[in-house]
Amino acid sequence: MAPLRFDRLYPYDDLCQAVMSLAAQRPDLMTVETIGRSHEGRDVPLATLTNSATGPHDEKPAVWVDANIHATEITGSTAALHLLHRLVTGYGNDERITRALDTRTFYVVPRVNPDGVELALAASPTYLRSSTRKWPRTDEADxxxxxxxxxxxxxxxxxxxxxxxxxxxxxxxxxxxxxxxxxxxxxxxxxxxxxxxxxxxxxxxxxxxxxxRRSLDLNRNFPAGWRTQSEQQGAGPFPTSEPEVRVLVDALTARTNVCAYFAYHTYSAVNLRPYDDRPDEKMPAADLRRYKQLGTWGEEITGYKAVSVWHDFRYPNEEAITGAADSWAYDHLGIFGWTTEFWSPLKAAGLTDYHLIEWFETHxxxxxxxxxxxxxxxxxxxxxxxxxxxxxxxxxxxxxxxxxxxxxxxNAPAKYMEAEIAPHADFAVLHALSTPRLELHSTDVEAVGDGVFRVRVVVHNRGWMATNVTEQAMTRKSVPPIAATITLPDGAALVTGDKRLELGQLAGWSRAVGMLSWTGPTDDTSDRAKAEWTVRAVPGTRVEIEFQHPRAGVIRTEVTL
Ligand SMILES: [Zn+2]
Known part of the structure; x- marks a missing residue:
């Protein structure tokens, strides 16, 4: 197979072929499935990447990346393909990628809106905002x-x-x-x-x-903050009315292990984050601080500033942009959602001091x-x-x-494209390595009477993010607590403790702010939880214990009484 190129825009068939060729190269790391169909009936592929030898994808925390919901922003698909390539070829020779694939999962939808892109890349092109479905009217306008x-x-x-x-x-x-x-x-x-x-x-x-007549904007069709056509052009008749968005929302909500979300768009050379309809003060302070920290790392890695849509990316005459994917991810699911806008001709031309939106009105x-x-x-x-x-x-x-x-x-011109998109794979990997991760801390069995044992198993969160990922997830009740389950063989019985214990959420290292912060350097054990049972059993009995959390992974262990 010819090496993949990251300086071009891929038509649908070429893109699918490129994705399949990567999966064929490392079936142990990457699989591809279809999550649904576009308006015109094209399959929407989803790639799942993790080291299958270290556990199934859905038992590991995950990062989700999708691209090209807007028909002409095709550089996003090349960036998604580059990420896939980077992960598949970096495994085993890049320590961070290897660690990420051993312990985490990536879900990548390289093209959300294949129909619109086919028109943009046709020999005689048509440029639509997104979907090809005619709405709100189906007749032709003069x-x-x-x-x-x-x-x-x-x-x-x-x-x-x-x-x-x-x-x-x-x-x-x-x-x-x-x-x-x-x-x-x-x-x-x-x-x-x-x-x-x-x-x-x-x-x-x-x-x-x-x-x-084809004025739909699929990135206004997500459930959070959705508004009618009278308030926002192109939002569709109701949230997730459009097949491409419905497919995405179904697939993402079914993968409860996703902790971070990226939508790849163009252009502006910026990483956008919520809110899009209210100021930062309205965001839970802990979430804002973490968003800002991730954004700062993002700027170090990619050169792209991280800004709130409300504060720095609001279009003139529009109160707010709502119904977008990144806000839905944060607001409803309580995960860190981003929109990456690749590429900026202004930056390429050497301009540095300009406002992302106002410049287009006056400069x-x-x-x-x-x-x-x-x-x-x-x-x-x-x-x-x-x-x-x-x-x-x-x-x-x-x-x-x-x-x-x-x-x-x-789109980024060919000579700029690869350099522009390449660092963003590292930003996605950083997010993966930031996700929560349950690990076994210690196991302790003590005989407390004749044939009676106290079993104590301690787990800790070894990720940067808390197991709940955001405060917003707690507000929305979108994340369950850690569940610890003990399974006893015949003849053994619980004396104290329920078979299934709920252990709440665990903090991550992101609790550390700074030695001189108002909260100081104190570091309690809020990253640690213990499950305790008293079991009556014959000495030598083996019991199984499982810790499960959708966003922090699964641990299975066995103890001998
Ligand atoms: Zn866009």
């Missing part, structure tokens, strides 16, 4: 529909000379168009800008934008010039395409050009 009219595989911008156009050529660079000012001469050269496309039922005069022209220089020097001028004449079948002579948004903004 007006401008995006299309690669000149058949060069790109959808760019059309500029038309128009005395009432709102744009003029910039003095700083003749390719750049800037908004026209009120005091500009009335007889100057002005342009109207339209997306490259064709006009459905053109009357020769009016060019309205066709109201997009100095020097920033535009820096971006143009970057396109010229680093992308052979293919990022911003110089205007070229084209005879449009409906509009007559136009020019086509401008930013190749899909190839340069929505």
């Amino acid at each position: 007006g401008l529909v995006l299309e690669d009219v000149d058949g060069d595989g790109r959808i760019l911008t059309m500029r038309l000379l128009d005395p009432n156009g709102a744009w003029k050529v910039s003095d700083a660079d003749s390719r750049l168009l800037v908004p026209r000012r009120p005091d500009d001469p009335p007889d100057g050269t002005y342009y109207r800008l339209l997306d490259e496309g064709r006009i459905r039922n053109y009357d020769g005069v009016l060019v309205p934008y066709a109201t997009e 100095p022209i020097d920033d535009d010039l820096a971006l143009l220089r970057w396109s010229d020097n680093e992308l052979d001028g293919q990022g911003f395409v110089s205007w070229y004449p084209y005879e449009h079948p409906q509009l007559g002579p136009v020019e086509i050009g401008g930013w190749d948004f899909f190839h340069v903004w929505s």
Whole structure:
């Protein structure tokens, strides 16, 4: 098999083949199953990775990664494939990956929305927000529909000379168009800008934008904070109404061992975390502190800042973005949810001091010039395409050009892609190694009478996270306590203690804040729990004991009385 490449966008068949080839390489580490079907009937594959020799996947704490719920953000799928490759090939030669696969599980859905991506990667592309299902209307709307009219595989911008156009050529660079000012001469050269496309039922005069009938946004269709179309465009008729989201929610909630969640998107070069609809002060303080710590490590590993959607990633004119996957993961399940937005042309062009969202509303022209220089020097001028004449079948002579948004903004250009996505595998591995993990601390049997024994088994959480993972999980009652079960052979009987004991939750090392923190360096044994039974049995009897916690794993041991 040819080595996998991480500098390209994978069509569905190629991606499935690549995933299957990795599973075939190490069936002991990776298996692939189908968790459901997309709107158009494509299988949605899920890869499960763990060392099967050290226990089944569902008895180990897990990290979940999915990608490409948005149709054009295909770099996310390449990043998910890179993670799979990194885990499979790193086992046995990378200590952290080896430890992670021996003791934890990864679930990876490399493409949540295969239908939308197929359109984006077609020879004559169509760019949708996400799903291909027509909603809220199924008829076709009149007006401008995006299309690669000149058949060069790109959808760019059309500029038309128009005395009432709102744009003029910039003095700083003749390719750049800037908004026209009120005091500009009335007889100057002005342009109207339209997306490259064709006009459905053109009357020769009016060019309205066709109201997009495929306007679903699958990342607004999750149950937490879901709001109707009247409040939030594209959210669908009800939470999890869309098959891709339903499949994801079903599969994730069925895997109760998942402690951390990543959704891979583009772009902005940032790791986003909840909340998306309220300020940080509303988050349980312990969860916020841990989120911030994980985010700081994430920045060290990936160079991406970690920010709250509410504080730093809110779109203008929108109160909040809700119904997204990462918030659902945190709010309802009580696990650490992230949205990774890969890649930023601004960063690549050397810009450093900008606001993630506001920049797109207003910024100095020097920033535009820096971006143009970057396109010229680093992308052979293919990022911003110089205007070229084209005879449009409906509009007559136009020019086509401008930013190749899909190839340069929505996705990392090939020469940047692998370096951009590679560090994120390490961030996922760090999360895996942060999850709680039950281990046996000590076992003690004491004869307390004639044929009566006290059995004491102590376990501890050897993870950074608490067994409940977050305070939010306790609030939502989404995580059960540790259960300790003793199984006695015939002839043995319990004198004290229930067969099944509930031992609550255990702290992890993340309880340590700092030696000079307000809580100080005190370190009690809140990471430790003991199960105790008194058993009447013939000396030499063997009893089985099991500790079970969905997020912290399973321990089985045997003691001899
Ligand atoms: Zn996205």
